[in-house]
Amino acid sequence: MIRSELYKVFIKQHLILFLFVFLFLNAAYHIVTGYDTTTVIRNSESYYTSFFDKYEGKITTEKTTQIKEEYKKLEKDTVNMLSNKLEKQAFESFYHVYLYESDSGSGYLTDTRGWESILCHDNINYLLAVFVVLLGVMLFSVEYENEMNIMIVSTCGRNRLTGCKIFIGIAGAIISASLFQIVHIMYLVSTIGLHHADYPLNTIEFYENSRYGISLGTALLFKFIVTILGCMLLVSFAMLMTVLLKRREICMVLAVLLVILPRMIFSNSSILYRIPWITPLLSANGFFWPDRYTHQIIDNQLKKVIVFQAIETKTMLIVLSMDIFLIVLSSYIVFGKFSNHRKSKYIKMTSKILPCLLICFCLTGCGEISEDKEVIIDGTLNAQINMTIGGNMYYIDQNENLVYCEDAKNNIIAITRNIIPLQQRITNIFVDAHYCYYLLEDDNSSNIIVRSVDLESFEDKLVYSAGSDNTEDFYGLRKDESNDADEILKNIATVNWFIVTDKVIYYQKNSAIYKCSKISGKQEIIAEAVSDDEVQYLKGVLHYTDAHGKKTSYNESAK
Amino acid sequence: MKILYFELRKEFIRKSFFFMMIILVIINFFWLEWDYHTNGGFTEDYVKVNASEKENKYYEELHQYLDGKLNAEKVSYVSEEYQRYHNLVSGDYSTEYDSSMHTGYAFGDYSLLTVHFYNPIKYLITYKELNDGSLEKAEENIRFFSDKNNKYEVEKNSFILEHYKNRNPLYFYETGGWKHLLSYDKSDLFILVLLIVGIIPTFSKEKKNAMEIIQITSAYGRKLYIPIKLIAHIFVAVWLELLFGIINYVVIHMQYGLSGTKMMLYSINEYRYTPLNISVIEFYLLEVLSKCIGFAIIAVILTMIARLIKNTYAAFIAMIGYTSVFLYFSGFNSGITFVENVLTLISPFSLLKLEELATSLKEIKFCGHFMTFHSFLYGVQATLIVILLCTMLVIEKRGK
Incomplete structure (x- = not known):
């Protein structure tokens, strides 16, 4: 039956x-x-797992000494510019776990991301x-x-x-x-x-x-x-x-x-x-x-x-x-x-x-009021806030959140002329012969938006956007989990500079250079641990200085 | 009309459907009550039901005096009171209970007056000045872009000039209830549930009872077999939206009071940049109308799914899948890329979100011309539904 x-x-x-x-x-x-992780760990996954491979298990006096020695060694490394930045970031995440486990945790060290994902x-x-x-x-x-x-x-x-x-x-x-x-x-x-x-x-x-x-x-x-x-x-x-x-x-x-x-x-x-x-x-x-x-x-x-x-x-x-x-x-x-x-x-x-x-x-029953979390960030340090091309100076007015141009005769005209205030901050500009590009950043998201203004017709166009966050909450069933500290820090970090070429956009953020395709919208990291030195883009090749002070190039057509 | 009634009797004018509808109406009522008692009240920091009797009394007294058209007397009263409390709490002040204070505490009085009266009134008073500044900018932009021969920007700034002029919101009323009424969307879920329940068996039952053959072989029934089902489903969708729209209005009116129906939409801070020059009640009616159209389109698509998939379980999963995917697409309404805009435009669920679209001016460039996103959305949806209906008709004709 x-x-x-x-x-x-x-x-x-x-x-x-x-x-x-x-x-x-x-x-x-x-x-x-996927599984639970943070952006910092994701970027330095191999270093992070290597620390756990090395120190996994019960925390002993011997391991404590070794970890502290490693900590001192990497602390000293920070004096040497940006070398081993990823390793240092990974160690910081590992050290946080170590401190927790030795102070108030179980006394055992292991990579718990899998368990976190399920529990x-x-x-x-x-x-x-x-x-x-x-x-x-x-x-x-x-x-x-x-x-x-x-x-x-x-x-x-x-x-x-x-x-x-x-x-x-x-x-x-x-x-x-x-x-x-x-x-x-x-x-x-x-x-x-x-x-x-x-x-x-x-x-x-x-x-x-x-x-x-x-x-x-x-x-x-x-x-x-x-x-x-x-x-x-x-x-x-x-x-x-x-x-x-x-x-x-x-x-x-x-x-x-x-x-x-x-x-x-x-x-x-x-x-x-x-x-x-x-x-x-x-x-x-x-x-x-x-x-x-x-x-x-x-x-x-x-x-x-x-x-x-x-x-x-x-x-x-x-x-x-x-x-x-x-x-x-x-x-x-x-x-x-x-x-x-x-x-x-x-x-x-x-x-x-x-x-x-x-x-x-x-x-029946009653629940607590769910809290809204918001991080308010201010400051656009190290950003490309003005550029001079052909005797005209283009600059960002951070109070008005607009881009202006001042010519040789001190005449000022507004390049961006929006009436309704923008929801994002203009943090960087890049100007070439025909267009003034401006980069918009949002404090609540790590995505960037690049728009351009045609310097002839003043037509404002979207050049690149990694996409907005989907706001659908399925009548309360989908909850936006609050960002972890690393994600928030990532959002706070402002773009240092950006360059727009025919097909791609390059920008530097958090010592990494990103490449975004204008056509497919795909974004990838092409260089990590980059110094803040001068960057040059010439005939399809991006020249930059790495963390060790060595001049390095990235050929667009060779990739 | 009789055939419509018979069609409705099959799935909708039934005990089981009414049973479910009543249950969902009750749940909706409890939900509104739950919202009011937890997140509700007027703002996050002043929940009326949790406030003390003194706080509520002071709140009501101030509203009684200040509600309505703002005049110099009211404005100077609020400014003086604000300055007095501000001076009081700036220095050393007692945090102990003080019976001479309206709320019992000095900071309580200051906080209540500032958050619920001083700040909103300041917003209303300064709105005109800020708006006039924007209009001057728009005029300048029109001249500038005309010189540059930028047609799109000229159209956009002309639109702004036309739709944002003569704005002077000098009517002060409590806005918490209106905000809740305009943003409340849980009843949409209940309408969707009822539509799915009613539409799933439409065709499978006819087939199972061998009624399909009888109907499509009769002279009268053949022509009306599908159209009458579509009309019945659209009728039910519109009726349900109207029912829940009325219930939501009545319940929220009972909770909050909903005074100031003629207050302009942009009197609410969250809608300060709305392109709509209408009152709050007119906007609510427009929202209900938009939802009626949205649910009518959703009902048509669900009917098509039921027609294509005769297996009840598969149809159920397909409807849930369609709802989830297209609901997700409508969540891109704040997006700016081409793909995000397309996804939002093709989703009929975007029509249920007029409240989100109306908070600011969202535009779209179509053939080099400026169009507001919401008006373009109606056009796209109308086109899509016509295409879908024609496709369905062609398939049906070929099937016969």
């Missing part, structure tokens, strides 16, 4: 096809979004959720739509058949939840790695104040199991709605809403994890997150404000027990309802009260 039910759902209704497609999309999603986020895997909903709805809806349920409930095997369906639903939820999570784990293992699962949870700085003395592996196992539990609850609710409402379209949409609505309402709040519901189980990690704080200025004083309150063990156990109870209860109601058993007073009452309870669960 199980085989024929499996055939009906997976082959006849193409669920197997949906499974493969969703697994593929899941894998693609993880590959595209420090509370995102829901919506592909998994939709698949589980499809599974739950498909199991029962066909019989109702073909009116086969009448035939089924009038036969002797009705209990066995319903049991089979519920078993397939629950087992399918467990298997699919496992598969989707295994894909993520495999991706992390094959890229950044999930090393040293036996190290304590507070090896990750995020879990510094965690009240649980469990290992990283145990935390992952817990997340794995809780997500499975979430899928079991979701499938049982999907089945329950199908047998109660009998309309698959409504059931599918309602089941998806059951997952997303609490998420949209409670957002980052810890209240979500105090409700026995599907959404916290699918998020899973929040159950063992420590207290999280933010700093806000209240009445002119910097105050620490709690944004996530850790879930107590007792509460967690109660919530999980109630979830298990809900799985059993909903499966029981599905069994009774579909097999068309004579309804006991209890089942009748429960099937009426339960939907009301579900709605109440969605709508």
Whole structure:
């Protein structure tokens, strides 16, 4: 009977096809979004990992001495201009981890980025959720739509058949939840790695104040199991709605809403994890997150404000027990309802009260106000703020955020003539015979925009933009994670200079030279650790000085 | 009309659809309440429901006195009060409770008056001067660009000159409620949910019940089989938007008061550069109208998906996929590149975001001419929908 039910759902209704497609999309999603890292580490990945290879494991006196010696050595290096800048940056990131681990962490050194990717986020895997909903709805809806349920409930095997369906639903939820999570784990293992699962949870700085003395592996196992539990609850609710409402379209949409609505309402709040519901189980990690704080200025004083309150063990156990109870209860109601058993007073009452309870669960509780973070940056040091071409001086008026030109007779004309103020700052200009190019930077993004003004017609055109941030938040489901310190620093760093050629734009920022294609919009780093000396672009060759003071060239056509 | 009613009876005038609709209306109501009690109130730092009785009393008193057309008396009162509190909190002042203060605290009085009255009134008073400065610049630009033979910039500056002139927003009212009403978009999700629920089974059910053959072989039904479904879905989309639009207005009006319906849109600081010369209530009606058009187009596309994909589950996934992808595209509305503009223009979900597009002047260059982005968006959407409908008709004819 199980085989024929499996055939009906997976082959006849193409669920197997949906499974493969969703697994593929899941894998693609993880590959595209990648793992947790910072720009600094990304730029000096090999140095960073080499430090961990060297010092990985328990911090001993010997290792401490070696790290401190290395620190002194690199400190001295800073006197020697910009040499080994990347190595120094990587060591600084490593040293930060070392300081944390030796002072308040676990006392073990390891690259935790893989673990952070899987344990420090509370995102829901919506592909998994939709698949589980499809599974739950498909199991029962066909019989109702073909009116086969009448035939089924009038036969002797009705209990066995319903049991089979519920078993397939629950087992399918467990298997699919496992598969989707295994894909993520495999991706992390094959890229950044999930090393040293036996190290304590507070090896990750995020879990510094965690009240649980469990290992990283145990935390992952817990997340794995809780997500499975979430899928079991979701499938049982999907089945329950199908047998109660009998309309698959409504059931599918309602089941998806059951997952997303609490998420949209409670957002980052810890209240979500105090409700026995599907959404916290699918998020899973929040159950063992420590207290999280933010700093806000209240009445002119910097105050620490709690944004996530850790879930107590007792509460967690109660919530999980109630979830298990809900799985059993909903499966029981599905069994009774579909097999068309004579309804006991209890089942009748429960099937009426339960939907009301579900709605109440969605709508009760209260959360904290989510904070907006904004970094206000000022200053355009080391920027190309004026240029003299053919006796005309072009310069940026930083107060008005406009570009002006002053000719030999001291006549001043505005080159940029926008009435509505620009949202970005003009930080650099570059002028050639026909165009005045100006570079715009935004304090909240590392992307640059280059526009040009035709010096004849004063036509203002977009020359290059790396693209804006997409503002769609999917009705509150997509959260913009705040930038880490390195990202903020990267935004603060202003472009030193830029050159516009026929096909590309070169600019220097943070001692690195970037090349941006005007046609494809592709951006790449062509040189790192560059000194602030003179840069020259001549006949398709960019001449610059590297960190060691050596003159180096980059030939545009040779690449 | 009868055939439309019969069509609506199939999926929409049903207990199950009304059940879902009522649930979503209730959720929408709770959501608005939740917003009001947490992020809501008037600004982030003054949540009315959390404020003390004294604070609210002072707030109401000031509004009673200052609301309406600003005159010299009101302006000098606010300036004097601001200066008095400013002097008070500049030196050593008591942070203890003081019953003589309106809110109970010296800094409380200063903060409430500055943030909610002095700053907004200062914005309204100085708006004209700043705006006139911009207009002078625009006039100068027209002369300058005419000399340079730059047609696009001349058109753009002429537009600015025409649409930003005679602006003098001298009416002061509370704007927190209006801002919330204009930016609230959670009800859009509920409308989408209801549309998906109603449209998914449209064609699959007909086929399953063998009604499709009967309808397309009858003389009357053959012509109207698809058009009447499209009309029914558009009707439902528009009706749902109107319903939720009214509910949102009524609930937010109950919460905030929504006074000053004739206040101009640019009286709200966030819309200071809006190209629209209309009042807040007119803008809300325009927003609802834009959403009606947006949802009508979305309903047509969802109907096409349901027609093309007969498998309910696959249609469900395709609709979710379409919604997610095109909703994402509409998020590029602040972009400036060609690709970002194209993605925003092809997404009907951009029509649901008039509030974001209207905050400032967003332009587009079309055949060397200046056009506002939102008016161009309507043109693109109208063209796309005509093309889609024609394609559908051709496919249907070939199918028959």
